[in-house]
Amino acid sequence: MSISFWEFFIHPVLRAPMWGCILMCLASSLIGVPIFLKKRSLLSESLSHAAYPGVIIGVSLFALLFPSGEEWVSIAVLIGAFISSLLGLKAIEWLEQKGKARSDAALSFVLSVFFGLGIVAASAMQSTLPVWHKQTQMLLFGQAATMSDLHIAIYGAMALLVSAFLFLTFRPLQASLFDRNYSISANLPVALLEKILFWLLLISLIVGIRSVGVVLMSGMVIAPVVAARQFSEKLQTVFILSGFFGALSGLLGNYISVIGSISLSLTLPTGPMIVLAASSIAVLSLLFAPKRGLVFRMLRVYAFRLRCLEENLLKAIWKKETAAFSDLKKDHQVSSMALKYALYRMKKEGWLIDQNKSFSLTDDGLQKGASLVRLHRLWELYLAEKLGVQGEHIHNTAEEMEHILTPEIEARLTDLLSDPTTDPHSQPIPKRRAR
Amino acid sequence: MKYAIEAKNLNVNYGKTSILWDVTFRVPQGKLVGIIGPNGAGKSTLLKAALGLVKPLSGKISILDLPAKEVKTKVAYVPQRKSVDWDFPITAKEVVLMGRYGRLGLFGRLRKADRVAALEALELVGMAPFAHRQISQLSGGQQQRLFIARALVQNADIFLLDEPFAGVDLATEKEIMAILRRQKEAGKTIFIVHHDLPSVEEYFDWVLLLNTRLLGCGPLKEVFSRENLCRAFGKSQLLFDEAAALSAKSVSGIL
Numbered sequence: 001m002s003i004s005f006w007e008f009f010i011h012p013v014l015r016a017p018m019w020g021c022i023l024m025c026l027a028s029s030l031i032g033v034p035i036f037l038k039k040r041s042l043l044s045e046s047l048s049h050a051a052y053p054g055v056i057i058g059v060s061l062f063a064l065l066f067p068s069g070e071e072w073v074s075i076a077v078l079i080g081a082f083i084s085s086l087l088g089l090k091a092i093e094w095l096e097q098k099g100k101a102r103s104d105a106a107l108s109f110v111l112s113v114f115f116g117l118g119i120v121a122a123s124a125m126q127s128t129l130p131v132w133h134k135q136t137q138m139l140l141f142g143q144a145a146t147m148s149d150l151h152i153a154i155y156g157a158m159a160l161l162v163s164a165f166l167f168l169t170f171r172p173l174q175a176s177l178f179d180r181n182y183s184i185s186a187n188l189p190v191a192l193l194e195k196i197l198f199w200l201l202l203i204s205l206i207v208g209i210r211s212v213g214v215v216l217m218s219g220m221v222i223a224p225v226v227a228a229r230q231f232s233e234k235l236q237t238v239f240i241l242s243g244f245f246g247a248l249s250g251l252l253g254n255y256i257s258v259i260g261s262i263s264l265s266l267t268l269p270t271g272p273m274i275v276l277a278a279s280s281i282a283v284l285s286l287l288f289a290p291k292r293g294l295v296f297r298m299l300r301v302y303a304f305r306l307r308c309l310e311e312n313l314l315k316a317i318w319k320k321e322t323a324a325f326s327d328l329k330k331d332h333q334v335s336s337m338a339l340k341y342a343l344y345r346m347k348k349e350g351w352l353i354d355q356n357k358s359f360s361l362t363d364d365g366l367q368k369g370a371s372l373v374r375l376h377r378l379w380e381l382y383l384a385e386k387l388g389v390q391g392e393h394i395h396n397t398a399e400e401m402e403h404i405l406t407p408e409i410e411a412r413l414t415d416l417l418s419d420p421t422t423d424p425h426s427q428p429i430p431k432r433r434a435r
Numbered sequence: 436m437k438y439a440i441e442a443k444n445l446n447v448n449y450g451k452t453s454i455l456w457d458v459t460f461r462v463p464q465g466k467l468v469g470i471i472g473p474n475g476a477g478k479s480t481l482l483k484a485a486l487g488l489v490k491p492l493s494g495k496i497s498i499l500d501l502p503a504k505e506v507k508t509k510v511a512y513v514p515q516r517k518s519v520d521w522d523f524p525i526t527a528k529e530v531v532l533m534g535r536y537g538r539l540g541l542f543g544r545l546r547k548a549d550r551v552a553a554l555e556a557l558e559l560v561g562m563a564p565f566a567h568r569q570i571s572q573l574s575g576g577q578q579q580r581l582f583i584a585r586a587l588v589q590n591a592d593i594f595l596l597d598e599p600f601a602g603v604d605l606a607t608e609k610e611i612m613a614i615l616r617r618q619k620e621a622g623k624t625i626f627i628v629h630h631d632l633p634s635v636e637e638y639f640d641w642v643l644l645l646n647t648r649l650l651g652c653g654p655l656k657e658v659f660s661r662e663n664l665c666r667a668f669g670k671s672q673l674l675f676d677e678a679a680a681l682s683a684k685s686v687s688g689i690l
Contacts, residue, residue, distance in 0.1 A: 183536075186589070192541075232524065234569075
């Protein structure tokens with residue numbers, strides 16, 4: 001049996017899990033942004049685990065009071081999860097403020113104690129209420145397949161609530177996340193904002209448990225924003241991207257899970273699939289995001305090293321006027337390959353003339369060499385005269401800084417040292433290039 | 436006339452350590468005030484107490500005769516530069532606009548006037564070319580200028596600056612000082628937590644000398660004397676610290 005992609009969104013049985021997952025993930029990934037920026041990522045982990053004992057106890061009480069009311073058990077789940085998460089939050093606050101515990105210690109303590117309690121309660125339940133126990137076990141890793149259209153409405157309302165809050169209070173929220181003390185001093189209702197934020201987080205976590213589960217729910221809060229932060233320096237964009245990645249993870253996770261069970265007869269639980277999708281997006285972003293991604297940062301590091309090598313070569317040839325390949329190889333600790341490549345590039349860019357393996361500089365190369373030497377000696381003079389640094393250290397840092405100093409810093413150094421002509425080793429400092 | 440800041444028997448503790456101990460002073464309006472004292476003397480805490488960011492153990496501190504909660508839009512606070520995360524996704528202009536949020540409240544939208552004011556403030560501190568830069572790409576001096584611009588758009592009467600010259604180049608320090616002097620001439624009162632003793636006489640006309648206790652508060656010439664400085668920074672302070680520690684132990688029942 002094959003299902004077209006669009007049927008996932010309209011088919012009476014398939015649409016509820018699909019829309020449910022997308023909307024739930026949208027809400028949690030949006031609320032994740034301020035939590036991540038407040039550096040409170042672990043909080044969502046602790047709170048979702050803290051919901052577990054409440055779920056077990058809630059369902060047990062419900063089973064004892066209404067033994068035949070099985071279709072209403074999700075109300076007991078929600079109330080139980082809510083109360084015990086809230087207790088978890090209060091316990092964390094109490095430990096941090098009154099107990100003077102470090103924040104990470106308080107969070108981990110609450111996580112393990114509450115989750116442990118939940119497991120103890122669950123195993124007690126296994127023997128006394130075996131049918132109901134099965135219901136609660138599904139909440140560990142979530143179950144999307146049995147969602148109904150009611151869930152679309154609940155998750156839709158949740159997503160709308162979170163979006164509306166973030167949209168309407170965007171600026172004060174941004175201010176209080178960036179500079180809390182200032183925002184308080186400027187009369188912004190920081191305490192109120194933080195309270196609403198925690199409540200929304202709590203609600204997102206609890207309703208999310210149904211589809212993703214207690215264990216992995218916090219991944220859904222944090223992974224999308226980690227990915228989004230890689231791509232943008234603007235908070236608006238981070239919100240939009242995070243929401244997009246979250247919704248996409250919900251879609252992909254649910255899609256893969258359903259396709260897997262129908263076409264490949266594999267049991268791929270929805271919750272872990274969603275979190276896996278979100279984590280994959282996060283990992284790919286950490287690696288390949290254009291500005292902050294690891295791969296491109298590595299490439300930029302190599303490009304910078306190559307530039308340093310080229311500039312060092314330029315300087316060496318500038319001092320000697322002409323240089324043979326063997327001399328350059330001797331003075332620079334690099335492979336012949338790298339050296340050849342650097343020289344080839346310099347020739348191509350118009351800094352260098354190559355006459356039978358004897359290298360000299362073009363007019364432009366001479367100017368560039370002079371300005372590099374100027375930066376080097378200016379920096380040496382600055383260290384010696386203004387900061388009182390002595391000895392070998394001066395030369396070494398100047399070797400580095402000559403590749404880094406911008407024309408703006410050069411101008412300020414020139415002013416500060418009143419346009420000097422000689423460096424601390426009495427070497428002449430070349431004049432600034434006339435432009 | 437109202438006092439810019441007035442403190443009466445102000446005590447602030449952190450845990451069992453006394454940060455400010457029975458501090459009483461009055462500063463009239465229209466002064467450029469240097470808050471001077473060694474590390475850990477409670478200088479930043481004094482500002483935070485005035486703003487209501489820390490709760491005093493006992494005593495009172497008021498700005499323009501009002502407790503912190505009621506004067507907020509009239510006070511511009513410049514926190515220590517290191518107190519925020521400069522990797523936060525926000526642009527220079529957005530930081531300056533924050534100076535107007537207090538007035539707009541929770542749901543207020545920015546008006547044209549607010550944007551114009553922010554641009555003018557950026558211009559004034561020489562940061563207009565960097566308006567759309569992400570803040571992590573700014574130098575320390577530029578970040579500090581940004582904080583000054585944010586305080587300026589508040590149109591406040593009182594400025595409280597916490598070590599605005601820490602890690603800042605000399606040119607920026609002089610420019611910020613010139614801006615603050617103009618504010619003073621316009622009748623504003625400016626408090627600056629300051630470390631560098633040699634520049635005190637050049638910068639301020641009123642000095643508040645602090646080392647947990649208040650060691651002097653008054654016009655520069657009266658307070659900024661060698662004798663007072665020795666009391667603030669010198670060895671005689673040690674005896675006080677010992678006695679205070681002893682007292683804390685007795686109070687908490689250790690001795």
